[in-house]
Amino acid sequence: MRGGAPCERRIVVYPIAYGRRTDELDAYSAFAWVYDLFMDDVPYETWCDYLSGLLADYGVREGLVLDLGCGTGTLTRLLAARGYDMIGVDCSGEMLEEAQEKEREDPAGILYLLQDMREFELYGTVRAIVSICDSMNYLTSYEDLVQVLRLANNYLDPGGVFLFDLNTVYKYRNELGERTIAENREEGSFIWENYFDEDEKINEYDLTLFIREEDGRYQKYEETHFQKAYEPETVRRAIAEAGMEFVAMYDAFTREAPRPDSGRVYVIARERGKKRGALDA
Numbered sequence: 001m002r003g004g005a006p007c008e009r010r011i012v013v014y015p016i017a018y019g020r021r022t023d024e025l026d027a028y029s030a031f032a033w034v035y036d037l038f039m040d041d042v043p044y045e046t047w048c049d050y051l052s053g054l055l056a057d058y059g060v061r062e063g064l065v066l067d068l069g070c071g072t073g074t075l076t077r078l079l080a081a082r083g084y085d086m087i088g089v090d091c092s093g094e095m096l097e098e099a100q101e102k103e104r105e106d107p108a109g110i111l112y113l114l115q116d117m118r119e120f121e122l123y124g125t126v127r128a129i130v131s132i133c134d135s136m137n138y139l140t141s142y143e144d145l146v147q148v149l150r151l152a153n154n155y156l157d158p159g160g161v162f163l164f165d166l167n168t169v170y171k172y173r174n175e176l177g178e179r180t181i182a183e184n185r186e187e188g189s190f191i192w193e194n195y196f197d198e199d200e201k202i203n204e205y206d207l208t209l210f211i212r213e214e215d216g217r218y219q220k221y222e223e224t225h226f227q228k229a230y231e232p233e234t235v236r237r238a239i240a241e242a243g244m245e246f247v248a249m250y251d252a253f254t255r256e257a258p259r260p261d262s263g264r265v266y267v268i269a270r271e272r273g274k275k276r277g278a279l280d281a
Helices: 032-038 045-059 074-081 091-104 141-157 170-178 232-241
Strands: 008-011 063-068 086-090 111-114 126-131 158-168 180-184 189-197 202-212 218-229 247-251 262-271
Touching: 008 091, 008 247, 045 074, 045 126, 045 158, 063 074, 063 141, 086 091, 126 141, 141 232, 170 189, 170 202, 180 218, 189 218, 232 247, 232 262
Parallel strands: 008 218, 063 086, 063 126, 086 111, 126 158
Antiparallel strands: 158 262, 180 189, 189 202, 202 218, 247 262
């Protein structure tokens, strides 16, 4: 490894990587600024095309949209460019600093809020909520899943929709399983060691990063992430328990039902309980 021996620092990401309270937000302090570097192969434009298409399917072509678990704001900005008035919520101050830096360089009128997704609060309701890139999988208990869905129901306009993706049991078991993934670049490298607990449906991965510093040396960082795999019937039950209406579940990037080997699904839930016009009363 060029640049001399790496320094070392250990960071542990708690089980709710997108949902720790603000006094526990050390998880992404090292990783936030290189997050976009290692996510540069994610086809965000394609994801945005699909997501905005789904929003249009359910009548949301403009207005306020919340990106829950927005990270560094890449998708948030793409949706803003499609004409939506965006709000981004994330629990990582460091991730939001990166998002705010993008906003300073190229203003898009996005409001970013540092909040735990299990406790998020808005100033009013929104037409839609979106949450992608596994954010909901970081909710490792059924109770937390229901809680986020309840909050979504509360902060959606009457008939508004919540669109979120989930990695599937199939993906964790068959595609990730007990695998080691590594990538080496000039700016840094990572080693991803994965383990899936079949009984608890918890996926754990240990991520070791070697990041090149300004002086040419490499700093070592370590993180541990936990995600939960939810069966489709469990998701439906959580939506109903939260008071929402289950609308659809699609194999990712299609309008088709999930297959047995689907690695990612998109879920659409609709607000239920508010009467149209009640908010103006």
